[in-house]
Amino acid sequence: MSTINLRIRRQDNPDSQPYWQAFSIPAAADHNVVSVLLALRDNPVTTSGERVAPVIWDHNCMEEVCGSCAMLINGVPRPACSALIDSLIQPIRLEPMPKFPVVRDLLVDRSCMDASLRRVKAWIEIDGAWDTGLGAPRIAPVAWSANYLYSRCMSCGVCLSACPQFGSHSDFIGAAPLAQVRLMNAHPTGRYDKTERLHAIMGAGGLSDCGNAQNCVRVCPKGIPLTTAIGELGRQTTLQALQDLFGESTPSL
Amino acid sequence: MRIANPHLLLRRLHSLFGLLPVGAFLVFHLWENSQSRFGAAHYNGEVVAVLQRLNYLPVLEIVVIALPLLFHAGYGLVILSQMRAEPRRYRYLRNWLYVMQRVSGIGILLFLILHVGMTRIESIWRVTVREDLFGHMQHLLTQPWIFTVYVVGLLLSVLHLANGMATLGIVWGLTTSAYAQRLFGSVCALFGLLLVAIGIHGLLGFLS
Numbered sequence: 001m002s003t004i005n006l007r008i009r010r011q012d013n014p015d016s017q018p019y020w021q022a023f024s025i026p027a028a029a030d031h032n033v034v035s036v037l038l039a040l041r042d043n044p045v046t047t048s049g050e051r052v053a054p055v056i057w058d059h060n061c062m063e064e065v066c067g068s069c070a071m072l073i074n075g076v077p078r079p080a081c082s083a084l085i086d087s088l089i090q091p092i093r094l095e096p097m098p099k100f101p102v103v104r105d106l107l108v109d110r111s112c113m114d115a116s117l118r119r120v121k122a123w124i125e126i127d128g129a130w131d132t133g134l135g136a137p138r139i140a141p142v143a144w145s146a147n148y149l150y151s152r153c154m155s156c157g158v159c160l161s162a163c164p165q166f167g168s169h170s171d172f173i174g175a176a177p178l179a180q181v182r183l184m185n186a187h188p189t190g191r192y193d194k195t196e197r198l199h200a201i202m203g204a205g206g207l208s209d210c211g212n213a214q215n216c217v218r219v220c221p222k223g224i225p226l227t228t229a230i231g232e233l234g235r236q237t238t239l240q241a242l243q244d245l246f247g248e249s250t251p252s253l
Numbered sequence: 254m255r256i257a258n259p260h261l262l263l264r265r266l267h268s269l270f271g272l273l274p275v276g277a278f279l280v281f282h283l284w285e286n287s288q289s290r291f292g293a294a295h296y297n298g299e300v301v302a303v304l305q306r307l308n309y310l311p312v313l314e315i316v317v318i319a320l321p322l323l324f325h326a327g328y329g330l331v332i333l334s335q336m337r338a339e340p341r342r343y344r345y346l347r348n349w350l351y352v353m354q355r356v357s358g359i360g361i362l363l364f365l366i367l368h369v370g371m372t373r374i375e376s377i378w379r380v381t382v383r384e385d386l387f388g389h390m391q392h393l394l395t396q397p398w399i400f401t402v403y404v405v406g407l408l409l410s411v412l413h414l415a416n417g418m419a420t421l422g423i424v425w426g427l428t429t430s431a432y433a434q435r436l437f438g439s440v441c442a443l444f445g446l447l448l449v450a451i452g453i454h455g456l457l458g459f460l461s
Contacts, residue, residue: 075342164338164351172335199258208264209335212420213351215343217431228429235426241261 002027004036005047005091008055011102018102022047022091033080033094034059034069037106057106064221067156070097071106077161079221097157099167110157116173117155120200122180124190137188150183150229152222159216159226171205175216175226178207182229185236198233198240207233267328268417268424270321276414278318283407283451289458293387296458301386314373322365329358350416357409364406390459400456407452415445 003024011018024047025039037057044054059069062081069080072095074088085092100108117123139147153176160166160174181197184190201207210230217227243249288300307313338352371393376382382389393399419441422428428437 162339162343164348165335167337169337170335202261203258204260206260208261208424210424211336211351212347212423213338213343213345214347215345218343218345225431227423227434228431231423231426231429231434233426234424235429237261238265238426241265 004031004085006036006040007091007093008106009093009095010052010055010105011096013104014102021052027085031085033071033073033083033085033088033092034062036085036092037080037094055106056104058108065154067154070156070158070161070221071095072097072161077158077219079156079158082221097161099161099163100157101168108157110155113155113157113160113174113176116177117180119173120177120181120206121193121197122177122184124184124187125193126189139188143186147183147186149224150179153179153183153224154222156221158219158221162215162219164213164215165209165211170209172209173201173205175210175220175230178210178233179224179226179229182232194236195240198237201233202237202240207237263328265425267325267332268421270325271414271417272421274317275322275325276417279410279414280448283448283455287451287455287458289387289390289455290461291458292461293385293391296387297385305383326358326362329355330362333358350419353412354416354420357413360409361406361413364402364409367402368406387459394456394459400460403456404453407456408449411445411448411452414448415441418444 004027006023006025008021008023009018010021023040023045025036025043028039031039034057037055037059041054045051057069057071057080059081060066061068064079064082067079070077071080072093073080073083074093075095077097080094094106096102096106096108097110100110100112103109155176157176159176163172163174165172166174178201181201185194185197207230212227212230214227217225220226285300285304289296291299304310333355336352336355338348338355340349340352372382372386372389376386394403419434419438422437423434428434
């Protein structure tokens with residue numbers, strides 16, 4: 001194929017109506033969706049010959065670690081930089097990530113994910129009245145490699161856009177922030193705040209709003225075992241609820 | 254630490270009630286009615302009569318069956334509003350089961366209104382339903398549309414229970430790894446097939 005054909009859903013501002021435009025650019029080897037959009041930016045002319053405003057989208061790292069370029073590509077949410085043109089059916093349909101407010105064209109506002117991470121305390125507290133860190137924490141290699149999987153989350157939001165329980169209609173925080181609770185709770189220092197994180201996800205919009213459709217784990221570009229995190233948090237919250245109801249067991253450590 | 258937020262407990266109660274007592278009652282109910290195979294005299298005289306002789310039966314029926322079922326159904330309808338399913342975009346088994354769990358919930362509710370209405374409720378004012386339940390069921394099930402409705406109601410109920418058990422395992426943290434979730438899902442599917450077999454066996458028993 002000598003050209004790359006695109007159909008892009010445009011939207012001029014957050015409140016305006018979306019519309020579609022078709023573009024065609026010369027084919028070149030090793031293109032991905034971001035590099036195609038970069039090439040299109042040089043000469044933003046539609047297939048009907050009209051020169052239009054360049055397409056706006058978010059991108060940064062180009063190696064699938066920053067998560068910023070995720071969009072709906074041929075109906076599937078995924079990072080644009082790792083979507084190779086040769087593997088896509090043309091014309092390639094590009095749409096902004098569903099469930100997130102559109103800022104312009106393919107650029108969406110994913111700040112709700114930051115709010116969710118703040119809500120579940122997805123960090124490790126190292127400031128205290130004494131040295132909380134206790135030096136380099138020791139951890140079994142098996143636990144480390146399990147934790148590592150969750151540390152690869154780049155907050156791209158793909159798992160959320162595929163989740164039938166997530167969206168403006170619901171306050172469910174979705175799989176990505178929940179997986180970070182799983183990660184932080186397993187950290188040798190992070191576990192000190194485990195109860196606080198569990199209580200945060202035991203409220204409305206938390207863990208129990210998951211409907212177990214498990215689309216998240218299927219679409220996650222980093223292959224993060226999100227549904228395992230949800231199962232493990234199910235166990236942690238079960239034990240936490242028992243402790244809340246019947247009293248604490250003797251603290252270990 | 255006091256319970257600051259009842260949200261999780263409500264959800265877990267909804268989950269638990271689906272299994273106990275509602276799911277357990279479904280298993281008992283299908284087993285009980287599979288004995289229609291032994292004929293009208295045995296079914297009316299040995300199976301139904303024994304249950305009808307239970308002391309405090311109406312209290313048990315209301316507290317152990319009706320109220321947990323109503324809570325499970327009512328809270329389920331509230332949760333339903335959170336669904337924005339895209340079964341055509343995400344064609345995965347678990348996603349379809351997610352949709353079916355909610356669709357079947359509504360189907361079961363409609364079926365139960367009909368089913369309980371034309372059996373337990375009707376028996377309150379019609380003595381013949383109480384005295385010859387076999388004959389009453391035979392009269393109902395020989396009508397093709399009622400038989401079809403019962404088969405659909407059975408399939409939806411068993412799907413809802415079997416899939417509910419599989420997700421209950423994840424919700425409570427019994428199954429965490431993908432392997433465990435798949436394995437337990439298969440166990441639940443086999444359990445469901447067994448229940449369907451028992452249920453169909455019982456329905457056919459009324460026709461003989």
